[in-house]
Amino acid sequence: MKRSTVPATAAATAVAALLTVHLSAPAQASGTSAFRPASHPILFVHGYNGDGSNWNTMADRFRSDGWPSSHLRQWTYDSRQSNATTAQQVSAEVDRLLAATGATAVDIVSHSMGGLSSRYYLKNLDGTSKVDAWVSLGGPNHGTDTADSCFDTSCTEMRIGSQFLSALNSGDETPGSSRYATWWSPCDTVINPDSTVALSGAANTRTACLGHMALLTDATVYAQTRDMINR
Template sequence: MTSLLTRWLLALMVATATLVGLPSPALAASYTPPSNPILFVHGWNSSASTWNTMISRFRADGWPSSHLRAFSYNTSQSNATTAQTVSQEVDKLLAATGATRVDIVTHSMGGLSSRYYLKNLAGSGKVDRWVSLGGPNHGTSSANTCVSTACLEMRVGSTFLATLNSGDETPGAFVYGTWRSRCDGVINPVDSTILSGASNTQTACVFHTSLQNDATIYGQVRDFVNP
């Protein structure tokens, strides 16, 4: 009778967690704090707070707060300039945790500065896995309506993107993963996110600003960075 009641309570907890979009106890119990801390890089006209939901889910699944770092930056400046900040944040996270490598999870334009970092600035062995959620890796027509340096770099055919994508689109000893949605609404064309040499995933119908908060995408990203 007691074991039956225990199973019933666990089933109820799992169902409740699913309804509110949180990790279920069964899933959380199977994960332990990973060896790699995670750096989160937000997109254009955004801030570190856009990662609050995803970070809370990682914590619920066993990641210590010290291993989850998000930061804000000036989204008008060149992505090459932001890449310098990404480099500094990686080093800070490594120093704070004593880890040897980090994983980088990005949304939208955050994928460009971090890719520039991986291609041109990343120290050997500092990064293990990289994630792009709705990244304008080959440009987006949405950037035609704004005129900051970063927006010019996000336009289809920009010099910045041509240089970034020249040769190997996924250089170095890093594992690359991208996620895109047909309902994105901001990255046009949607297939702009796809990178040759990456694990490219098409999601269900999820709007651009919801990619970081979708529970299914979270689970996929979690499993990608913690295989």
């Protein structure tokens, strides 16, 4: 059952109340076979100024844990465009991945701004019917002040109080039957305030002191992500 939602206009202090600290050891050591017949293919969605190679370490760990390469899609897109445009492309990528693997659902693992387009897809483009689990690693889900210094369309959408974010966070922040989880670091200097990452209705996890890009390569974050999507 989901937790109660908060208004999209809630202050950062109210969002901070959603943060749940989980620093326990991974449930399963990396290197063992975690992939099961019911496991889903994974679409990785990178952040602003990133590309599919950002996921090399995490994808390699999934392969070591039994995921076939055909089930791991390290997609690259134009991160300067509107996140709504990217969401349309996320929809197409999900359909391609489902067709290629014969699966009935996918999991989405996103980093930073990638959480916005993929969540737009779930909320507005019927994505919840095709996504079992959605993960946001260091996502500016309620905006970040670092976006004030860049001016691409996608950057303006990441600004605190933007029209894009107000619409995305209106009503239920985690709609549908998909499972939602976020990870945030107290040492992430790209996503400010830290409380921006957490979503009402999601499992919100505080990490150790990690930089923004280290969320992609940290072994504990990987293991927790793997275990969450592979329930």
